[in-house]
Amino acid sequence: MAARVLVGVKRVIDYAVKIRVKPDNTGVVTDGVKHSMNPFCEIAVEEAVRLKEKKLVKEVVAVSCGPQQVQETIRTALAMGADRGIHVEVSGKDYDTLGPLQVSKILAALAKKEEASLVILGKQGTFASEVTIDGDKIKVIREIDGGLETIKINMPAVVTADLRLNTPRYATLPNIMKAKKKKIASVKPGELGVDLTSRLEVLRVEEPAQRQAGVKVETVEDLVGKLKEAGRI
């Protein structure tokens, strides 16, 4: 039986909220804005918990990188069934510039430290639509352009979750109450030997250009005339 699954959960701005660019164009307003767990991370947590319920893995550990508030997101994962959480403390300027390179280094360091056999994340690139554990190998069915591909991989492995992998369970109030007692360990990136300096610099953030109103024309001649005017033909 595989020992441990590591699941990454990210706290993001809720999809129903209208995003506003900060007046100084350095980023997007996040203070006080409603945040939730990334939907794909929810699916990843669900998959990990199901593997545990099927007794294919022993422990599910939820990890999140960010300031104090990400602890709420970790608690949600705990309420869904994760056993314990790890909060990688990143705040202020470091958090603003935290990019995929740094996060992947952090997760790699943690996976080694925790001796995780499997890391499940929300989807990027190719993605799994079904995961089963077969002895000491993992069988994954993934969706590709031509159809479905079934592969067997050795552990430790990294799997990313697609929408169709599962339907996440609800975090019920009794489980939220129980989750308050589960442990969340705090860790600093430095302790993992990860350097957070970013290779990217955000120069400016702007709203997308306003969509220009279209023009209605009455006849085909009008259309041709307008296209000629615009220099298109």
Add this chain to the structure above:
Amino acid sequence: LLMPLRVVQKPAHRCIRALKAVQTEHVVPQVYTRRSSSAPVPRITSHYTICPRDKDPRWEGVEMERFADEADVVIVGGGPAGLSAAIRLKQLANQHEKELRVCVVEKASQIGAHTLSGACLEPSALNELIPDWKDRGAPLNTKVTEDRFAILTEKYRIPVPILPGLPMNNHGNYIVRLGHFVRWLGEQAEELGVELYPGYAASEDIFERGMELHAKVTVFGEGCHGHLAKQLYKHFNLREGCEPQTYAIGLKELWLIDEKKWRPGRVEHSVGWPLNRNTYGGSFLYHLNEGEPMVALGLVVGLDYTNPYLSPFREFQRWKHHPSVVPTLEGGSRIAYGARALNEGGFQSVPKLTFPGGALIGCSPGFMNVPKIKGTHTAMKSGMLAAEAIFSKLTDENLQSDTAGIHVPSYEESLKNSWVWKELRSVRNIRPSFHNYFGLYGGMVYTGIFYWILRGKEPWTLKHAGLDAAQLKPAKECTPIEYPKPDGKISFDLLSSVALSGTNHEHDQPPHLTLKDDSVPVAQNLAVYDGPEQRFCPAGVYEFVPLESGEGMRLQINAQNCVHCKTCDIKDPSQNINWVVPEGSGGPAYNGM
């Protein structure tokens, strides 16, 4: 107290559902024939409160077992009143070294997300509750520096001096973003050990069998026109001996304006245009001072208006075009929108506040000082008084209760002996004084004489006009109002405004705007009053659309748009709409409103 086994957030479900919707076939709405007419009425309401579960095939095979848990005090509603009560309870518990489990449940996904108010906060209650609020970082950043009041006509603005002693004098108060203040109160509560559960709606029962939370005392702080309070009034007969509550709707926007127009600390109020003299209401415009040139502005319209063609939303949009308002907004951009009903009944409409096992606090019973347009300080004080009464009862070693839930009548007594009662009593006649031929002007004269000079000591108490829902005149007796089209710069259309509120609800739930009788909207509201619900809802929930079969109309309820303002429940002339709580964490996502 029962709670749904519901979710904190589940965006994944929405994505999955979007996929499924594409795949599943279109489901034809059920149509049944009404008893007394041959016209088919489409079925609208499917909520369990109207369609009992045991006859509903959707419930077959669903587990009916409930999980139960116990707390000492459960507080429904994480607003100023509820959080003040929670904080006070824990302060007392820590002071006397007693163990007390206090749980607060709040339907919004985070504390403060359903909070909406002007707001000019009078710090009196806060000074009593948390005297060192400044050191603790309470977001009271804008002291009022300028107070202006005017009567507007279509083209002009007539300034009215605010003499000290008039209720709208704001010296010593703070302009706050109440949502942020409530969030801060939540943090203070958590520090003291209060258990906060945002994202959980409290209801008798909801879509999935939920969790029962038992408490010795349950405190209800649901805000104006709470849905549980409605049930409690009926069940315990708490409203005998008081007048029915009367309400107003407040619509609000936040704008980032040109720095040159920004006057931090300025408070502006107006009455008059665009409302006529017999429609109670007025505007507010507050200049915040929190680092960016932001103003909070809005319009309050009394829900006892008589013309069914009136649209509070459109009145608000056209008020912004007044020559005295446009200069402030020109060149600015709108960043938030929201709406909420508020109480105007005051002293005459306060019901009984306690019953075995429970108490009512805050805007739910309604302690707003209407001429001052402030209710936060009284709401907080009522929460604190309830907490003190409950604490002394719960820790009384000789406690013997006839009922499982404990009755705390001393809360009502202490409220009636406090400054809240004195304050409400002194302004009790101002709002009802508007019910005369001269309307607004009669009311202002009355205020000038009896409040400013006599401080409300006159021996009589005027009555309100009755239920707001009964005030509408039939459409044929009234003239439709011509509203200007929104220009997209100062005024806006309804749907883009609703989008700004960030409101959303899970698709897979029955609409939470339930109708007692599905046939009434077309037969009564549309026929007699020309469907006022399509105008008074600030979120475009109600629409009368032509029937697919061609002849006649039907009511379409876009429950997803709902911003939980409660106006429809209040103003529906047939009192057929019953607002029940939807799944927790749905509703608007206000940020510092």
